[in-house]
Amino acid sequence: MISMKILVCISHVPDTTSKINFTENNTKFDNNGVQFVINPYDEFALTRAMWFKEKQGATVTVINVGNASTEPTLRKALAIGADDAIRVNCEATDGFAVAKEIASVIKNGGYNLVLAGKESSDYNGAMVPGMVASLVDFSFINACIGLEIEGEKATASREIDGGKEVISTSLPLVIAGQKGLVEEKDLRIPNMRGIMMARQKPLNVVEPVNSENATAIASFEKLETKSSCKMIDASNVEELVHLLHTEAKVI
Amino acid sequence: MSVLVFAESSEGKFKKSAFEVTSYGKKVSELLGTNMVVLTINSNEPSLLHKYGAQKIITVTNSNLTVFNAKIVSNIIKQVAEKESATTIIVDSGANGLYVAPLIAVELKAGYASNVTALPSSTSPFIIKRKSFSSKAFANCEISTDVKVVSLAKNSFGVFENEVVGSVEEFSATIVESGITSVSIEQTKGKVTIADADIVVSGGRGLKSGENWGMIEELASVLGAATACSKPVSDLGWRPHSEHVGQTGKPVASNLYIAIGISGAIQHLAGVNSSKVKVVINTDPEAPFFKAADYGIVGDAFEVVPKLIEKLKEFKSNNA
Ligand SMILES: Cc1cc2nc3c(=O)[nH]c(=O)nc-3n(C[C@H](O)[C@H](O)[C@H](O)COP(=O)(O)OP(=O)(O)OC[C@H]3O[C@@H](n4cnc5c(N)ncnc54)[C@H](O)[C@@H]3O)c2cc1C
Ligand SMILES: Nc1ncnc2c1ncn2[C@@H]1O[C@H](COP(=O)(O)O)[C@@H](O)[C@H]1O
Numbered sequence: 001m002i003s004m005k006i007l008v009c010i011s012h013v014p015d016t017t018s019k020i021n022f023t024e025n026n027t028k029f030d031n032n033g034v035q036f037v038i039n040p041y042d043e044f045a046l047t048r049a050m051w052f053k054e055k056q057g058a059t060v061t062v063i064n065v066g067n068a069s070t071e072p073t074l075r076k077a078l079a080i081g082a083d084d085a086i087r088v089n090c091e092a093t094d095g096f097a098v099a100k101e102i103a104s105v106i107k108n109g110g111y112n113l114v115l116a117g118k119e120s121s122d123y124n125g126a127m128v129p130g131m132v133a134s135l136v137d138f139s140f141i142n143a144c145i146g147l148e149i150e151g152e153k154a155t156a157s158r159e160i161d162g163g164k165e166v167i168s169t170s171l172p173l174v175i176a177g178q179k180g181l182v183e184e185k186d187l188r189i190p191n192m193r194g195i196m197m198a199r200q201k202p203l204n205v206v207e208p209v210n211s212e213n214a215t216a217i218a219s220f221e222k223l224e225t226k227s228s229c230k231m232i233d234a235s236n237v238e239e240l241v242h243l244l245h246t247e248a249k250v251i
Numbered sequence: 252m253s254v255l256v257f258a259e260s261s262e263g264k265f266k267k268s269a270f271e272v273t274s275y276g277k278k279v280s281e282l283l284g285t286n287m288v289v290l291t292i293n294s295n296e297p298s299l300l301h302k303y304g305a306q307k308i309i310t311v312t313n314s315n316l317t318v319f320n321a322k323i324v325s326n327i328i329k330q331v332a333e334k335e336s337a338t339t340i341i342v343d344s345g346a347n348g349l350y351v352a353p354l355i356a357v358e359l360k361a362g363y364a365s366n367v368t369a370l371p372s373s374t375s376p377f378i379i380k381r382k383s384f385s386s387k388a389f390a391n392c393e394i395s396t397d398v399k400v401v402s403l404a405k406n407s408f409g410v411f412e413n414e415v416v417g418s419v420e421e422f423s424a425t426i427v428e429s430g431i432t433s434v435s436i437e438q439t440k441g442k443v444t445i446a447d448a449d450i451v452v453s454g455g456r457g458l459k460s461g462e463n464w465g466m467i468e469e470l471a472s473v474l475g476a477a478t479a480c481s482k483p484v485s486d487l488g489w490r491p492h493s494e495h496v497g498q499t500g501k502p503v504a505s506n507l508y509i510a511i512g513i514s515g516a517i518q519h520l521a522g523v524n525s526s527k528v529k530v531v532i533n534t535d536p537e538a539p540f541f542k543a544a545d546y547g548i549v550g551d552a553f554e555v556v557p558k559l560i561e562k563l564k565e566f567k568s569n570n571a
Contacts, residue, residue, distance in 0.1 A: 014384075016385075016498055016499070016517070016518050016521075017517055017518070020384045020387045020388050022388075040498075040499055094362075095353075095363070096356065096357075096362060096363065099353075099357075121384070121385050121498065122383065122384055122385075123383050123384075123390065124365065124366060124381075124382055124383050124384070124385060125363075125365060126349050126353070126365045126366070127352070127353040127356065127363050127365060128353075129353070130321075130350070130352070130353030130354050130357075131353045131354075131356060131357050131363075133354070134325075134353065134354045134357035134358065135357055139322075139429075139430045139431055140321065140322070140354070141431075142321065142346075142349065142350040143346055143349070143350070155434070158346070158350075159346060160346045160347070160436070160438065161266075161345050161346050161347075161444060161446045161447065162438050162439050162442075162444035162446065162447070163436065163437045163438030163439055164436075164437050164438075165318075165433055165435070165436045165437075166433075166434040166435045166436075167431055167432065167433055167434060168431075168432045168434050169430055169431045169432070170430065179492070179499070180492075184486070213395070214356075214361070214362030214363070214394065214395060214396045215362040215363070215364065215392050215393060215394050215395065216392070216393045216395065217390045217391065217392055217393070218376075218378050218391040218392065218393045219390075219391045220383070220388055220389065220390050220391070221380070221388060221389040221390075221391065222387075222388050222389075223386075223387060223388060223389075223524060229531070229541050229542070229543075229544040229545060229546065229547045230545065230546050230547070231541075231546075231547050231548070231549070232546060232547065232548050233548075234548050234549060234550030234551075234554065234555055237548070237555060237558040237559050237562050238562045238565075240530065240546060240548065240559065240562075241559070241562045241563055241566050243546060244507070244528070244530070244546070245566065245570075248507070248528045248545065248546075250449075250450070250506045250507040250527070250528050251450070251474065251507070251563075251566070
C-alpha cells in the first residue's frame with residue numbers, strides 16, 4: 001500500500017473583517033493594522049489533511065510561497081498539527097509564478113496528495129491549484145466539497161452550478177477545496193500544546209526557482225460608495241414596486 | 252491572431268453566460284482589431300450564437316463529452332486555439348469555466364485573469380479589471396504573456412444582440428486520457444439557482460425561525476427569483492448550506508437582491524457587492540446594510556413582506 005504524502009498549500013490573507021485600503025498611489029495593499037490569517041478555504045484543506053493523518057496515516061507538510069512575514073501563519077498551521085513547513089522565499093504577486101514554485105517543491109518532495117483552497121480571499125485568483133496540477137500532471141478536482149481516499153483510489157465531489165458531481169479518480173491528485181471537505185464546526189484551531197510543539201517543528205526556507213511573472217497588478221480600485229439609499233415608508237410598499245419598475249428597471 | 256471564446260452548453264442548451272461571453276468576446280476582438288472564433292461542445296444549435304456577433308463557430312460533437320471534463324475540455328480548447336492562432340481565450344466564471352481556465356493557462360503558457368468585470372482598459376499593455384479582496388475591491392491586472400486567458404464574471408458585461416451571418420464548422424478533436432470519471436450528478440432541476448438568477452430574495456436571522464420561510468419562498472416565486480440566506484441561517488439549519496451567500500458562501504451577481512432581516516455584516520456584503528440593485532428590509536434603521544442599499548424599508552418583515560407580495564401580484568397582473 002502506498003502511503004499518503006500530503007502537501008497543504010497555505011495562503012496568507014487579511015482577516016475577513018479587515019478594512020481594505022491601498023497605498024502608494026493605489027498600487028499596494030495597505031497592511032497597516034491588518035491581521036493576517038490562514039486563508040479560510042485552506043483551513044478546510046488543512047483539517048481534512050489532519051484527519052487523513054490520524055485515521056489513515058499520512059505525513060502533512062504545509063507550504064507558503066511568500067516573504068518572511070508569512071511565517072506566523074505557517075507556525076499556526078504547524079500548531080494545528082502539520083509535521084513540517086516550507087516557505088519558498090519570494091514575493092507572491094502572480095498566481096502562475098506561485099504555482100511554478102509549488103510544482104517544483106512537489107517534484108522534489110515526492111508528494112502524492114496536494115490540498116489547497118479554491119481561492120485566496122485577497123487576490124481571488126482561483127488559479128494556483130489548477131495550474132499546479134497541470135504543471136506536475138496530477139489529476140485535479142476544483143471546488144471540492146468531499147474527499148475520501150482508499151489506497152490509490154479517490155472519490156471526490158465537487159460543486160457545480162446548482163448541485164454537485166461525484167467523481168472517481170486516483171492519486172496523485174490536487175484538490176482545490178472548500179467547506180464540505182470538513183464541516184465548519186470541525187475546523188481545528190491551535191491549542192496550547194500544539195503551539196508549544198510548533199516551536200520545535202521544522203520550518204524550512206527554500207529559495208525560489210524564480211520563474212517570470214505572467215501578470216502584475218497595475219493598480220487597485222475600491223468599490224464605489226453607493227449614492228445614499230432611498231428610504232421608503234413601510235406603509236407605502238407599492239412605492240417600492242413602482243421604483244423597482246420605473247427607476248431601477250429590474251422588475 | 253484571434254479571440255477564442257468557449258461558449259458552454261449543458262445538455263445541448265446554451266447557458267445564459269454563453270451569450271454573455273460571446274457578446275464580450277466580440278467587443279474584445281474589435282478592440283484588438285482581430286476576429287472572434289467561438290467554440291461549442293455538443294451544442295444542439297450552435298448557430299444561435301450568430302445573434303451575438305459570432306461569425307465563425309467551431310463545434311465539437313462527441314458522445315464521450317456529454318459530461319464536462321476539465322482536462323479533456325482544456326486540451327480541446329488548446330487544439331482549437333493553436334489551429335486558430337488565438338491569443339486571447341475567454342471563458343465564463345461558472346463552476347466549469349473556473350475549473351478549466353487555469354488548465355488552459357498552463358497548456359498555452361498564458362497569464363490568466365479570473366472574475367474579470369470589464370473590457371480591457373488598454374490592449375497594449377493588456378490591462379483588465381477584475382474582482383479582488385472578495386469583491387471588496389478591484390484590481391487592474393496587467394497580463395504580459397503573448398497568450399492571455401480571461402474568465403468573465405457573471406452578469407458583469409451583459410448580453411448584446413449583434414446579428415451576423417457566418418459559418419458553423421465541425422472540428423474533430425483529439426480526446427486525451429483524463430484519469431477522472433464522473434460517477435453521478437445531482438442537480439436541482441426546475442428551481443432557479445443563485446448562480447443563474449436575475450433576482451435573489453435572501454433572509455437573515457431576523458426571520459427568527461426556518462418555519463417562517465414560507466413568505467420568503469412566496470416572494471421569490473412571484474418574482475421568479477432564487478432564495479438565499481445569511482450564514483447563521485444555514486448554520487442553524489433553517490436553510491440548506493447551498494443557499495448561504497457571502498464571503499465564505501456563494502457570491503451573488505443578480506440584477507436585484509432583496510435582503511430581509513439581514514444586518515449587513517462585512518462578510519455578507521462581500522458576497523452581494525456585485526448585485527446591481529439592493530433592497531433592504533430591516534426593523535433597525537441603524538442596520539449597516541442600509542449603507543450598501545439602493546432602496547430601504549425600515550419595518551417588520553412579517554408585516555412588510557406579505558404586503559410586498561400582494562403589491563407585486565397586483566403589479567404582475569396589471570403588466571402581464
Ligand atoms: C470568518 C467569517 C466568515 C463569515 N462569512 C459569512 C458569510 O459568508 N455570509 C454571511 O452572511 N455571514 C458571514 N459571517 C457572519 C457575519 O459576520 C454575520 O454574523 C452574519 O452575516 C449575520 O447574519 P444576519 O444578518 O442574518 O443576522 P444578525 O446579525 O443577527 O441580523 C439580523 C437582522 O435582522 C433584523 N431584524 C430582526 N427582526 C426583524 C424583523 N422582524 N423584520 C426585519 N428585520 C428584522 C435585525 O435588526 C438585524 O439587523 C462570517 C463571519 C466570520 C467571522
Ligand atoms: N502564495 C501561496 N503560497 C501557498 N499556497 C498558495 C499561495 N497562493 C495561493 N495558494 C493556494 O492556492 C489556493 C487558491 O489561491 P488563488 O489561486 O491565489 O486564489 C489557496 O487557497 C492556497 O491553497
